[in-house]
Amino acid sequence: MAITSANQLELLQTAEAVAREKMIEPELVIQAMEDSLARAAKSRYGADMDIRVKIDRKTGRATFARIRTVVEDDGVENHHAQLTVKQAKDHLKDPQIGDEIIDEVPPVDLGRIAAQSAKQVILQKVREAERDRQYEEFKDRKGTIINGQVKREEYGNIIVDIGRGEAILRRNEKIGRESYRPNDRIRCYIKDVRREARGPQVFLSRTDPQFMAELFKMEVPEIYDGIIEIKAVARDPGSRAKIAVISYDNSIDPVGACVGMRGSRVQAVVNELQGEKIDIIPWNADQATFLVNALQPAEVSKVVIDDDAGKIEVVVPDEQLSLAIGRRGQNVRLASQLTGLDIDIVTESDESARRQAEFAERTKLFMESLDIDEMMAQLLVSEGFANLEEVAYVEADELLSIDGFDEGTAGELQARARDYLEAVNTKAMEAARALGVEDSLVEFEGLTPQMLEALAKDGIKTLEDFATCADWELAGGWTTENGQRKKDEGVLEKFDVSLEEAQTLVMTARVMLGWVDPTELASATEEVDEDAEAEA
DSSP states (O other): OOOOGGGHHHHHHHHHHHHHHHTSOHHHHHHHHHHHHHHHHHHHHOTTSEEEEEEOTTTOOEEEEEEEEEEOTTOOSOTTTEEEHHHHTTTOSSOOTTOEEEEEEOOOOOOHHHHHHHHHHHHHHHHHHHHHHHHHHHGGGTTSEEEEEEEEEETTEEEEEOSSSEEEEOGGGSOTTOOOOTTOEEEEEEEEEEEETTEEEEEEESSSHHHHHHHHHHHOHHHHTTSEEEEEEEEETTTEEEEEEEESSTTSOHHHHHHOGGGHHHHHHHHHTTTOEEEEEEOOSSHHHHHHHHTTTSOOSEEEEETTTTEEEEEEOGGGHHHHHOGGGHHHHHHHHHHTSEEEEEEHHHHHHHHHHHHHHHHHHHHHHHTOOHHHHHHHHHTTOOSHHHHHHSOHHHHHTSTTOOHHHHHHHHHHHHHHHHHHHHHHHHHHHHTTOOHHHHTSTTOOHHHHHHHHHTTOOSHHHHHTOOHHHHHOEEEEETTEEEEEOOTTGGGTOOHHHHHHHHHHHHHHTTSSOHHHHHHHHHHHHHHHHHHO
16 A cells, blocks of 8 residues: 555554553654654665655655665675765765765555565564563662552463553462452562563562561651661561661650551551561660560570671570570571571570580690699689680789689699690691691791691691682681571681781781782781771
8 A cells, every 4th residue: 555645644643542552652653653664665675775764743744765875985885775976976066975865766555465564563663662661660660569450370470460561470479378369459569670572571579578668668657757767677478577677766666656556557567468477676786685686575595696607696595495496497587587697596504514515625624734633723714714825824913813823823834834835836846847838838927836737737838828828718707608608617717817817917928929019918907907997
């Protein structure tokens, strides 16, 4: 069919109708029409020709034009769409490279196949414009709650009508016992919006911890206004959840505000989450205090924090153990998620047994190494002495402060401790030498004979070997694999060498070898100090 004056205005009317239906700009539809007509014209005049179509936005008249570009004499690759400067002089007075010669050509008569092809091009362009519009609309709504209507279920995934498009609620993002039928109303959290091959995809969730946080923001005006802040959320979807809140107004109780009058506010959230039990916990900057709150309703006797390992040990009364752990470990798991720490729960009796074992072990060490009786060894342990180094090099006044110790006793104990340590050091040095440790490493300041022996057993025998080590290889550390924290054993970890100390030792070795500029060592030390200050 040729585009005659009778149907010229129909093009504009069609563009307007499609734009309204798809909620996109009419200009995009007209551009799609121009592209489709140009493609149809190329099939008529030749695929090598550069045919362009322009539709008048007022009259609807379609103008078909052949475009030829002026190129250098040796740059002609397509004789149908390009011509040289000399050839262009027949059309232009002073042609320049890059100029275009535009010749109007007769409108094409669209056959059935060409018309079908043009229709497909228009539909494709319209779909692309619709996808772009949907992506632009929803990309900024990520992290918010949206209301929709269930359209259908596909392989356990729920397709949700969200007004100007569809979204998907995956099977693993549904609360376990939920089921939906077509036309059911549903409220979800927009977890992600991203472009995919078949268009933008809006991914919804009802199990994400932030879904609960957003629900509280809707129900509690103080959270919306910023007076109360949700610091952390942990969920076992459909079963139980913990939420930590803090108030920036001393006159407002954060827990009470979230609970509401007679529990009205929290109950609204519970109903939306299919009866999920929610513990509302006051947040505290002190980790130990926060953890005690997080383990409610269990009572906590003592908290011991290991900052290096990122772990925390909680001591509870024997009768509180099952309550602290919770059903299938739920209570301690949620508390761990809330605080971001690995939590070990022990009973008071277990801790007491461990302390007694440590006491007996240290007592035995002092008895054997210092050749003293059990009572004297127990006195040393009771006063806080944990190893022979402390006994050997502590100020004599600290030993004299122990009941029954005089100057003679204190001096004799320190002499015996030093003799024992010297013998141990000599034995360790001989073992290290036997393993092949070189003088360059022996003379390096900061390593004891026992450390040298441990390094040698690990194949580190020269200063160059030592300088190639990473700090965590020496001091140990923690890595996270598949969400689980994994311990990395360090060669010098048993000697209580920290990561900072290991880093300083390695950097010093590199400076001595000329591998690193001393100024870099100074800057690295400053960074470590700044990090320590920031943590403090």
